[in-house]
Amino acid sequence: MASALRPMLLRQTALSAATRRAATVPASAFPSRVTPFQSTIVKNAGRIAAFHASSRRSLLPPGPQVIKGTVNDAVPVPDPVPTHGSYHWTFERVIAAGLIPLTVAPFAAGSLNPVLDATLCALLLVHSHSGFQSIIIDYVPKRKYPGAYKISLWLLNIATVLAGVGLYEFETNDVGVTEAVKRVWNA
Structure with a gap:
């Protein structure tokens, strides 16, 4: 149970620390497109990534993203079997x-x-x-x-x-x- 919760707790701790650090840095120190929070995450990415044992990989490619019909079409209800x-x-x-x-x-x-x-x-x-x-x-x-x-x-x-x-x-x-x-x- 502890090993299942560890990555979640590490992420929360890293994000809360990054948020606290970002609040202390003035906004004028960063370019207009990068927020202080994003900059802090990028700086601390090496330390956060050191806690992760493996990279995230998808086993199967995502399925086809096809939408049939429009939003206003009724959902077809199959006959009960x-x-x-x-x-x-x-x-x-x-x-x-x-x-x-x-x-x-x-x-x-x-x-x-x-x-x-x-x-x-x-x-x-x-x-x-x-x-x-x-x-x-x-x-x-x-x-x-x-x-x-x-x-x-x-x-x-x-x-x-x-x-x-x-x-x-x-x-x-x-x-x-x-x-x-x-x-x-x-x-």
Whole structure:
């Protein structure tokens, strides 16, 4: 917590000190376009910058700055879709809660059941897909990056299908997920 507050406190301290110094310098000592406050900040920039460990860098370039329509245009309200609201959230929570007993049941019961194992794999796949889909929706907005959004969702769908085929092959032609976890745990 202290490390998170330190840069903010250092900036506030430097700015308040710069403001106090700028108030003591007469305005006639500076050119007309540079304020005393700006001049003091420039003079103390080396001391302030010494406190910062790294420079500020943007990971992604800013999105396109496009305004569609005018100020007086009404905002288009999309049709309500229940699966994109609370039902979607409830579905994600039910899947997440269903994973708990399915993860513990094969080990607690002591017997390996292929139906239980397949259900666990299916829920893991759906849970992972909905989680990654939420990440794409949050961090690759459709209105700013329509092409990247569509490509990301297609890549997610392809990865989900490949993971599903791999889990199916592992379940039918090999020992299965719970038996593999059991063997790794006892190794």
